[in-house]
Amino acid sequence: MDVELSARSRQILEAIVEEYIATAEPVGSSAVARRHALTLSSATVRNVMAHLEEMGLLTSPHTSAGRIPTEKAYRFYVDSLVGLRQISREEKKQIIRRCRQSGSGLSEILKETSRTLSSLSNYVGIVVAPSFTADIFRQIEFIRIGTHRVLAILVSTSGLVQNRLIETSDDIPENDLLRMSNYLNELMQGLTISQARERILAEMKNEKVQYDRMMSRALQISEQAVTTGGEEIFVEGQARILDQPEFSDAGRMRDIFRAFEQKGQMLQLLNRCMNADGVQIYIGSETPVSQSAGVSLITSRFVTANNTVGLLGVIGPTRMGYSTVIPMVDYTARLVSRLLSET
Amino acid sequence: MDVELSARSRQILEAIVEEYIATAEPVGSSAVARRHALTLSSATVRNVMAHLEEMGLLTSPHTSAGRIPTEKAYRFYVDSLVGLRQISREEKKQIIRRCRQSGSGLSEILKETSRTLSSLSNYVGIVVAPSFTADIFRQIEFIRIGTHRVLAILVSTSGLVQNRLIETSDDIPENDLLRMSNYLNELMQGLTISQARERILAEMKNEKVQYDRMMSRALQISEQAVTTGGEEIFVEGQARILDQPEFSDAGRMRDIFRAFEQKGQMLQLLNRCMNADGVQIYIGSETPVSQSAGVSLITSRFVTANNTVGLLGVIGPTRMGYSTVIPMVDYTARLVSRLLSET
DNA sequence: TTTAGCACTCTAAGGCAGTGAGTGCTATTT
DNA sequence: AAATAGCACTCACTGCCTTAGAGTGCTAAA
Numbered sequence: 001m002d003v004e005l006s007a008r009s010r011q012i013l014e015a016i017v018e019e020y021i022a023t024a025e026p027v028g029s030s031a032v033a034r035r036h037a038l039t040l041s042s043a044t045v046r047n048v049m050a051h052l053e054e055m056g057l058l059t060s061p062h063t064s065a066g067r068i069p070t071e072k073a074y075r076f077y078v079d080s081l082v083g084l085r086q087i088s089r090e091e092k093k094q095i096i097r098r099c100r101q102s103g104s105g106l107s108e109i110l111k112e113t114s115r116t117l118s119s120l121s122n123y124v125g126i127v128v129a130p131s132f133t134a135d136i137f138r139q140i141e142f143i144r145i146g147t148h149r150v151l152a153i154l155v156s157t158s159g160l161v162q163n164r165l166i167e168t169s170d171d172i173p174e175n176d177l178l179r180m181s182n183y184l185n186e187l188m189q190g191l192t193i194s195q196a197r198e199r200i201l202a203e204m205k206n207e208k209v210q211y212d213r214m215m216s217r218a219l220q221i222s223e224q225a226v227t228t229g230g231e232e233i234f235v236e237g238q239a240r241i242l243d244q245p246e247f248s249d250a251g252r253m254r255d256i257f258r259a260f261e262q263k264g265q266m267l268q269l270l271n272r273c274m275n276a277d278g279v280q281i282y283i284g285s286e287t288p289v290s291q292s293a294g295v296s297l298i299t300s301r302f303v304t305a306n307n308t309v310g311l312l313g314v315i316g317p318t319r320m321g322y323s324t325v326i327p328m329v330d331y332t333a334r335l336v337s338r339l340l341s342e343t
Numbered sequence: 344m345d346v347e348l349s350a351r352s353r354q355i356l357e358a359i360v361e362e363y364i365a366t367a368e369p370v371g372s373s374a375v376a377r378r379h380a381l382t383l384s385s386a387t388v389r390n391v392m393a394h395l396e397e398m399g400l401l402t403s404p405h406t407s408a409g410r411i412p413t414e415k416a417y418r419f420y421v422d423s424l425v426g427l428r429q430i431s432r433e434e435k436k437q438i439i440r441r442c443r444q445s446g447s448g449l450s451e452i453l454k455e456t457s458r459t460l461s462s463l464s465n466y467v468g469i470v471v472a473p474s475f476t477a478d479i480f481r482q483i484e485f486i487r488i489g490t491h492r493v494l495a496i497l498v499s500t501s502g503l504v505q506n507r508l509i510e511t512s513d514d515i516p517e518n519d520l521l522r523m524s525n526y527l528n529e530l531m532q533g534l535t536i537s538q539a540r541e542r543i544l545a546e547m548k549n550e551k552v553q554y555d556r557m558m559s560r561a562l563q564i565s566e567q568a569v570t571t572g573g574e575e576i577f578v579e580g581q582a583r584i585l586d587q588p589e590f591s592d593a594g595r596m597r598d599i600f601r602a603f604e605q606k607g608q609m610l611q612l613l614n615r616c617m618n619a620d621g622v623q624i625y626i627g628s629e630t631p632v633s634q635s636a637g638v639s640l641i642t643s644r645f646v647t648a649n650n651t652v653g654l655l656g657v658i659g660p661t662r663m664g665y666s667t668v669i670p671m672v673d674y675t676a677r678l679v680s681r682l683l684s685e686t
Numbered sequence: 687t688t689t690a691g692c693a694c695t696c697t698a699a700g701g702c703a704g705t706g707a708g709t710g711c712t713a714t715t716t
Numbered sequence: 717a718a719a720t721a722g723c724a725c726t727c728a729c730t731g732c733c734t735t736a737g738a739g740t741g742c743t744a745a746a
Contacts, residue, residue: 026709027711028709029708036410040719041719042720043720044718044720046709047719050710060709062727063710063725064706064708064709064726065707065728066707085386104509104510105508106508113564138486138488139486141484143481143482145481145498145500145502149447153484153498153504155486155496159488159492161494161496161504164448165447165448165449166445167447183630236604236734238600239597239601240728242593242600243597248593253585254582254585254586257582257585260582261579261581284709307737308703320620328562373738373739383689384688384690385739386690386691387689389740390741393741403740405697406695406696406697406739406741407696407739408696408738409738409739409740494693521739563733570739685692
């Protein structure tokens with residue numbers, strides 16, 4: 001996969017990629033010669049371009065058009081990006097301001113982060129909230145709603161709340177509910193939510209408990225409450241992909257929007273991006289989300305006070321302004337980590 | 344606005360509208376003559392069509408194309424729809440199945456309802472959840488999160504939960520939190536959420552309370568908790584509008600997607616639809632959502648056990664299958680009302 | 687009042703030449 | 717040996733023309 005290229009070829013490739021990113025149109029040799037400070041004639045550039053095409057870094061849509069970078073070229077471009085443009089002070093300020101102002105609930109912060117990523121990059125912002133199940137259990141509470149329903153409220157130490165309406169076969173008096181929650185709060189003290197779930201399942205098999213009607217009922221109900229209701233994902237700025245000329249035909253666009261609507265599936269795919277540290281870049285067919293559609297994905301993890309991890313990033317066309325988006329995602333991930341660690 | 348038309352003219356208009364709904368293409372006189380069982384020559388139909396055009400019910404994109412119904416025609420068509428197609432048993436079953444199966448939380452039910460509306464109609468489904476503030480207060484609960492944060496959890500009698508992380512100037516011990524919630528639970532007993540809010544504001548001015556540090560603090564915190572965090576709105580199946588040929592150009596589509604992204608604004612607009620009972624139909628420029636874009640909106644209210652009302656419906660192109668969508672929305676609203684009233 | 691007939695209009699589609707951007711190759715220059 | 721100038725060639729794009737066909741409006745006849 002490593003490509004050997006002379007310094008000049010590399011410069012020219014870089015110029016082509018950047019030009020194409022800027023214009024979205026096939027780049028001709030003369031355009032490169034003109035734009036590129038290094039004075040070279042278009043003929044020379046042509047020779048180099050022919051070479052680059054042989055190597056699979058460029059293609060031409062037809063004979064008499066300019067060249068278009070292939071995925072491989074973007075990959076090469078990104079990997080050899082020496083001068084990652086520093087994120088501008090202006091942008092930094094905006095990110096800080098918008099992420100800070102958005103209230104103190106985790107969901108609000110993350111949603112606003114996603115919005116901010118989208119509006120600064122002009123692509124689609126995504127944020128996957130840290131998994132609730134890795135959070136540490138804080139408290140469970142039961143509230144009687146009508147005669148056959150109990151609302152179970154589950155709170156984690158980081159202030160996340162999950163609630164679930166549970167149907168019960170018969171009416172449970174408030175007193176019992178209180179005792180049940182006391183019992184469970186004791187039982188799950190200090191565990192993560194997923195550990196708590198295991199503890200419940202284990203406890204259910206405990207003989208002593210099986211004969212205590214109240215306890216076994218408590219376990220049954222809490223088991224439902226603890227079963228995760230799916231994680232949250234914030235996709236913001238979808239409409240911006242309509243601004244990209246490459247998605248102007250309806251077919252490709254529909255693919256993308258369909259993918260965005262299936263948030264559950266998207267979550268699964270995005271979980272793959274959570275393994276590595278630092279900024280991850282997926283170009284074109286490498287992208288787990290909607291392979292067919294010529295999109296790229298730039299993500300980075302962030303961490304919370306509990307060391308649970310979330311994911312944030314940007315989805316855009318393959319022809320994306322990598323040099324500005326990459327540092328932006330990087331910076332935002334660091335900032336959010338910092339924000340969420342302040343307790 | 345009332346239009347006087349002979350029976351025959353009306354039949355022909357109806358045929359044109361239906362044909363255009365089916366094909367999305369300008370309808371010619373011969374097509375009507377052929378399709379329409381009543382044997383008439385195309386020439387006759389032409390005369391009638393000319394008349395209808397004069398009356399502003401039809402337009403032609405150019406001389407030698409067929410005719411297209413105007414908004415006025417759709418309005419007329421919908422108003423004089425005698426035979427509202429009954430909703431098919433198959434569809435009924437599906438609606439029931441999907442709305443039932445979706446778990447017992449209100450949000451899940453409503454989201455699935457929106458999905459169902461979308462997939463059965465092939466347009467965009469929308470559901471506006473009943474206003475939380477009209478719900479009746481059930482319980483408030485405080486949980487200490489870290490040293491300077493309190494999580495306030497507010498529950499209504501219908502099992503809706505609203506939680507809010509509140510920053511406090513100093514650390515409040517658990518004991519005090521418990522006393523605070525007892526005091527507040529007493530105070531807001533039996534009120535709606537919005538009444539509860541007023542009660543809190545009133546109580547704050549009470550001199551006796553102002554000198555009780557704990558009480559006044561309780562009021563301050565609960566005031567924040569009770570302030571509504573915006574209502575929920577579920578918009579599902581957005582991608583389906585891409586299937587509509589009239590939205591194939593990027594500009595119009597962007598308008599619509601932008602509108603969908605601004606859920607807050609949409610909510611405001613949709614609130615206007617809540618006043619009347621029964622199925623409401625907004626055609627083209629009558630539609631509160633995104634006027635410019637040639638869309639229609641069909642909505643109906645639904646009610647919950649507490650007599651709070653929500654809204655559900657379908658957004659589609661002006662050229663929408665009214666005769667199937669209208670009874671579908673109607674039926675779904677009734678069904679959801681029934682489901683939510685079973686306590 | 688309806689309809690047949692006919693001239694007319696206008697779009698969509700196809701064919702054709704001209705233009706220009708861009709290429710690849712070769713001969714020449716440095 | 718590398719860079720470049722020159723040149724023939726390719727091919728999409730544009731504008732122009734023609735043709736076919738769908739649909740209309742009008743008039744005269746049934």
